[in-house]
Amino acid sequence: MGESGSTGRLPATSAEMSRLLTAVRRGRVLTVAGGFREPRSLLVREIARRLASNFYDGVAVVDLDPLEGGYGVRELTAELGSVPGVSAPPCGTTTYAASWLAERDMLLVLDGTEQLGQDALAWLRRLLAVAPGLRILAAGRSPLAFEQERIHRL
Template sequence: MRETGLSATLPATSAEMSRLLTAVRRGRVLTVAGAFREPRSLLVREIARRIASNFYDGVAVVAMNPQHGGYGVRELTAELGSVPGMPAPARGTANTASWLAERDMLLVLDGAEQLGPDALAWLRNLLTVAPGLRILAAGRSPLAFEQERIHQL
């Protein structure tokens, strides 16, 4: 049986949801991978909603547009700077990394298959300098990060 959300059925049972919430709390990177965008997106946004209070600086959801054609570091940091409800990080990729290094937050990357190799390398480096940062990604395939946990839909 799948869990029923406000407007749709979540693609996870209650037991799966519990395991996913624990994986986000205890790990650094969790990727929800699967062929269809809507179920992945629905699941990561529900996880983020349920776990937001666990992070002092909250949750930043970056929704990547599939028509955009790819997100490099500059595009990713620009999207991060325009997340509603989040204080804007300083301009520039080095300044954004420094800003994130001081945060206790969950970064949700919805549409992670849009990330280019430079953005993935920047995120890998970011995990080494930002101890309070957790990443929850939704994409067609895993991010291939060393400490990544994967939930396949």
Template sequence: MPMRDSGRAGTLPATSDELSRLLTAVRRGRVLTVTGRFREPRSLLVREIAERLSSNFYDGTAVVTPGRPFGLRELTAALGCVPGMPFLPYGTTDAVSWLAERDMLLVLDGAEHLEPDALAWLRRLLTAAPGLRILAAGRSPLAFPGERVHRL
């Protein structure tokens, strides 16, 4: 039975046990993608997970909602606009080296819109940033090494 979302309209598209497993998967793994046909349930679930886990990361959570087209330039610009996220001090030319020092959860809500250059950059970022976790919501998996997939 789906879990009632406390304090918000709607129902989380996961049971309490599923949500517990997903929270653990994000904390222990590097990449978790929630897939499914409909955007709203995916989005609701990843945003709930992000809210519950934000305090587990020193640098918190950055939620990015990719639109069309969404390449590397748009991704790094979106990261620079995330409320509360200190991003790229003046004079920093390489976002990967700066993000490599962060302990954070990056949420990609609408990952199916990411273009190949953005996906390649995220793969490079995962290699360089041991404290980074990615939680994505999309129609299909990101196809990253070690990725865990939860299908709705």
């Protein structure tokens, strides 16, 4: 049985939610994986809401729209640049975006990671190597297959 969230029933118990919050704070990458988008999205957005104050630069939620097709590096960085509330959005080249993110203490939420292309996944892996304050919270049908990834299956 899940706990009640701000927008509906969360697909996690209080104990599971506590473990997930700790996993995001202590780890680098947490993926919520499952077949249905709505419960995954609800859970990662609630985690992000609860942890926003834990990150100096806050939370950037990137909704990867299945109707837009695949997201490569250019599309992903363009989405990052349009996130509301991001203090100085990355723009221009992917190198600039990586450099900007490398200086941040933030949680990057990627909702719909099955839309990411191989080049975007490779860029995110490289980004984790140069951005020590960056944490990734992902929601998708399957895990990202990152080395330091923790997985929560719905």
